[in-house]
Amino acid sequence: YQKRKNEGKILKTPVSQLSKAQQEKTRQQWRSYCGGSYLNFPQSVSACISACLRDIQSWMDNHHLKLNPGDTVVSSSPTAKNIGVVMDNRLSLSQNIAAVSRTCRFFLYNTRRIRPFLTTYATQLLVQAMVLSRLDYCNSLLAGLPASTIRPLQLIQNAAARLVYNLPRHSHVTPLLTHLH
Template identity: 50%
Template sequence: MLQTISPDLLPFITTVINGSLTSGHVQTVFKKARVIPILKTPALDPSDISNYRPASLLSFLSKILERVVCNQLSDYLLQNNLHDPNQSDTTASARISACLVDISSWMTAHQLKLNPNKTELLIIPGDPSAAQDLVISLSNSMISPSATARNLGVTMDNHLSFSSHVTNVTRSCQFLLYNIRRIRPFLSTQATQVLVQSLVISRLDYCNSLLAGLPLSAIHPLQMIQNAAAPLVFNLPKFSHTTPLLRSLHWLPVAARIRFKTLMLAYKAKNGPAPSYLKALVTPRTAPRSLRSTSTARLVPPSLREKGRYTSRLFSVLAPRRWNELPLGIRTAESLTVFKRQLKTYLFLKYLH
């Protein structure tokens, strides 16, 4: 886009963009947006309002925080016995359908609508050989199981391999890097770093704790994205040696970033301020005698009896193992800030020595 602008304006525009990226401040004039509804696909009927998607022409996105809390919905789950593990596909199908009718009625009463066309059914079986014949009904529509479903920007699959999610993140990051590379001649190193971190690295970090416990081969595409991003910041060839670049940028590799997120959650679960459901997943190890020398700040390791398809990737299993591997000085950090700083230093030495 910058290539089409008059050369006389480029220095001014470049200065404004670099200054905005460096300072983190966006001028008021750039915060104004025109919201124009556009067709989801050109072939759709323009007279049908449901075929439109609102699109903002705002260059810099602003935050909109939204949270909906409703205890009534959880009551419907209990009323329809969805927590009962001993039920056939037929029974489960009927109970889920009945629960959705209750939820749909509640939404209608509150001027909301449960859209069958945007409702997906994802079955994650504990036994890989289990049948997936479950079909539910909603507003005269039959909903069959999907191989994947998207939730809050994360693509879940029925094997919890997150392969589709990794593919989607990789593809979107490649597109972003391509666009940043096109305007790289007009950006300073510092502005490029801010741009790459905010658009690309943030995507690699988003919900990355879900990837904990996966083999390195599964997250390799994400590491390749980071390996391409680092040389771009310094305007170097794509295949430059990345380790010294990562050190210079203070970027932990992807595997270390995932471990960092898991251990940060473990610290919060052990010491606060994690939510209660997360605290319940870890148990501090208590010494038989209250002696200073026996206070090791460890977590109770998972039971060897725990077996299952996804057991090794459970937070309740993975967090104590990773936590107990940390040096004593990090486990006994007096605050989250100190723990975060020491943990990052520890992981830098471990992964980028």
């Protein structure tokens, strides 16, 4: 939000309402979230950003607002987290798979340490809540990816099934997976 004074009152104007025409003209996508705004541009990024910033500056000047360029940071990133999924610029989801695998391995490691004190049912509930729910979240995005990319998630799922039923590392897991899910 940018603040402006109007007859002694401070009004707040959402930055996302700056220029709908500019969004359509440059074919950019603008989304606002609690932590800030997210812009997605086509390939000619520098030209679009320059034109967009000029239009924003013009709009703000026309509405008696001040743009502070020192506080405005425009940076590019090879990955972006959106609704909890790490997307990369090639849409391979390898960064997301690595992050989910790392988190799930952490929970499996800690659950394995307390496994002797848990029943099979309690372990199953814990693994479903902490590991399998993370594997299931936005898994439709993984459709069509090569098996080599998805393999880390499959290994996590197999390890989770072995942990629940307290089986050795190389035991067959296919029948166990049907019981867990």
